[in-house]
Amino acid sequence: MRVDQETDAIERLAYAGGRLTRARRLIARTAAQLHGAFTIDTLAERVRVTDAASGANATVYRAVAAMERAGFLTRVGERGGHALFARCSTRGHHHHIVCETCGRVAHADCPLTQAIEASNAQGFRITRHEVTMYGLCPECAARTGS
Amino acid sequence: MRVDQETDAIERLAYAGGRLTRARRLIARTAAQLHGAFTIDTLAERVRVTDAASGANATVYRAVAAMERAGFLTRVGERGGHALFARCSTRGHHHHIVCETCGRVAHADCPLTQAIEASNAQGFRITRHEVTMYGLCPECAARTGS
DNA sequence: ATCCAAGTGAGAATGATTCTCACGTAAGCC
DNA sequence: GGCTTACGTGAGAATCATTCTCACTTGGAT
Ligand SMILES: [Zn+2]
Ligand SMILES: [Zn+2]
Ligand SMILES: [Zn+2]
Ligand SMILES: [Zn+2]
Numbered sequence: 001m002r003v004d005q006e007t008d009a010i011e012r013l014a015y016a017g018g019r020l021t022r023a024r025r026l027i028a029r030t031a032a033q034l035h036g037a038f039t040i041d042t043l044a045e046r047v048r049v050t051d052a053a054s055g056a057n058a059t060v061y062r063a064v065a066a067m068e069r070a071g072f073l074t075r076v077g078e079r080g081g082h083a084l085f086a087r088c089s090t091r092g093h094h095h096h097i098v099c100e101t102c103g104r105v106a107h108a109d110c111p112l113t114q115a116i117e118a119s120n121a122q123g124f125r126i127t128r129h130e131v132t133m134y135g136l137c138p139e140c141a142a143r144t145g146s
Numbered sequence: 147m148r149v150d151q152e153t154d155a156i157e158r159l160a161y162a163g164g165r166l167t168r169a170r171r172l173i174a175r176t177a178a179q180l181h182g183a184f185t186i187d188t189l190a191e192r193v194r195v196t197d198a199a200s201g202a203n204a205t206v207y208r209a210v211a212a213m214e215r216a217g218f219l220t221r222v223g224e225r226g227g228h229a230l231f232a233r234c235s236t237r238g239h240h241h242h243i244v245c246e247t248c249g250r251v252a253h254a255d256c257p258l259t260q261a262i263e264a265s266n267a268q269g270f271r272i273t274r275h276e277v278t279m280y281g282l283c284p285e286c287a288a289r290t291g292s
Numbered sequence: 293a294t295c296c297a298a299g300t301g302a303g304a305a306t307g308a309t310t311c312t313c314a315c316g317t318a319a320g321c322c
Numbered sequence: 323g324g325c326t327t328a329c330g331t332g333a334g335a336a337t338c339a340t341t342c343t344c345a346c347t348t349g350g351a352t
Contacts, residue, residue, distance in 0.1 A: 019349055021299055040339085056301045061340065063299095081339070097270055106270065111261035115254055115279070123284030124243055124252065130278045133261070138269030165318050167330055186308085202332045207309065209330095227308070 013089075016070030023047075023054040027063040031073065032087060036103035039082035040064055076105055077132045099137035101144075108133060159235075162216030169193075169200040173209040177219065178233060182249035185228035186210055222251055223278045245283035247290075254279060 007029060011020055014028035030046050031038070040060055048055035064085060067073040074088035076096040084098060086105040097106040108131075116126045136144060153175060157166055160174035176192050177184070186206055194201035210231060213219040220234040222242040230244060232251045243252040254277075262272045282290060 019298060021347095021349070023300065053301090057339095058302085058341075059300055083339085097265055097272065099270075100273065106265070106268070108261055108265065111257045112277075112279070115257035119243055119252070119254065119279065119281070122252070123287060124245075124281050125287040126243065126279050126281035127246065128280040130276060131258075133258070133265065133272050133275040135265070135270050135272035135274065141269060141271045165329060167316095167318070169331065199332090203308095204310075204333080205331055229308085 014067045014070060014072040016072070018066055018070070022051075023056075023059050024063050024066075026051055026054050027060055028067065028072070031064075031067065031085075034087075036105045037076050037079075037084040037086045037098050038103065039079065039084060041082060043085075077134065095131040095133070097133040097135060099140055100134050101136055101140040104137040104140075106137070160213045160216060160218040162218070164212055164216070168197075169202075169205050170209050170212075172197055172200050173206055174213065174218070177210075177213065177231075180233075182251045183222050183225075183230040183232045183244050184249065185225065185230060187228060189231075223280065241277040241279070243279040243281060245286055246280050247282055247286040250283040250286075252283070 010032050011025045011028045014031070015024060018024070027043070027047055030050065031043055034043065034046070040057070043064070044055045044057055044060040047060060064073060068075065068085070071089055072087065073085045074096070075083055076086045076088070077084045077098045079098075079100070084103075086096070086098075088096070088105070088107075090107060093110050095108045095110060097108050099105075110131070112129055112131065116129070119126050135141075156178050157171045157174045160177070161170060164170070173189070173193055176196065177189055180189065180192065186203070189210070190201045190203055190206040193206060210219060214221065214231070217235055218233065219231045220242075221229055222232045222234070223230045223244045225244075225246070230249075232242070232244075234242070234251070234253075236253060239256050241254045241256060243254050245251075256277070258272075258275055258277065262275070265272050281287075
């Protein structure tokens with residue numbers, strides 16, 4: 001089973017120059033197929049469906065960390081104590097909206113420019129901030145009714 | 147050693163009608179004395195300094211949860227994997243700025259009104275959001291130099 | 293083909309938080 | 323003041339996501 005060019009490109013992109021092992025290839029391919037946000041557990045399970053020998057938890061954790069470093073995945077929140085990740089290679093500072101029903105992820109501009117300026121005016125120097133919005137995506141909102 | 151009226155009022159406030167045990171009184175008094183954000187560990191240690199028999203970790207965890215329910219404490223972020231709490235009885239929706247050096251906590255108005263409206267306009271229904279800013283309070287910023 | 297640093301897997305370790313359960317004691321009632 | 327009982331306590335075990343250890347494998351440069 002040869003790997004087509006697009007898949008190969010995605011796998012190389014995911015690890016930004018790191019080694020492409022059998023496990024890493026499969027993990028990147030699986031992550032790219034998942035829609036929206038996913039937990040490490042979910043990803044690991046899906047990987048094991050394809051190859052039971054390549055989905056060790058520790059390996060998936062390490063692969064996700066590598067893909068995060070490479071800018072291929074981003075942590076977009078948490079659900080039930082599990083970290084949520086999603087494919088996000090968007091450049092520039094922004095935040096995420098995570099649908100609590102289906103996990104769909106949308107981007108949001110940073111709403112803090114004014115808040116940070118206001119804080120700076122009070123003498124604070126903001127060095128880091130976190131903004132995460134959870135809710136329902138348009139489809140899930142429609143399904144749930146007004 | 148009789149408890150003065152103010153201290154007694156604080157302790158009663160902290161648990162909003164729950165039982166006032168020896169441990170709970172001491173934990174509330176200690177939490178009220180701490181400035182800014184603190185971790186459960188720190189609070190438990192300080193409690194044990196005053197009364198080694200009243201600072202069991204589980205008890206402090208439960209007392210903090212009760213004080214959070216009562217609206218006396220609020221979770222204001224996290225530091226090094228430990229949840230950060232601070233005294234905050236301010237009514238109304240708002241967020242917090244936590245000094246990463248000294249733990250001082252400031253309030254911040256919610257900057258998301260427009261962001262939420264923008265999301266709603268796209269069909270999303272935002273149900274929950276988290277905003278936390280970390281940085282340096284005026285004093286720590288001055289001490290660190292420009 | 294060789295080499296070796298990077299990656300893997302199984303399981304142990306970590307570490308914050310929560311649970312269990314026998315015991316203690318606030319608070320309401322008489 | 324005593325009685326009752328549900329709520330709180332403490333010690334330690336349990337949970338559970340994540341990270342680490344270590345012997346083994348392998349990608350990929352030469
Ligand atoms: Zn959805
Ligand atoms: Zn931002
Ligand atoms: Zn400070
Ligand atoms: Zn807000």
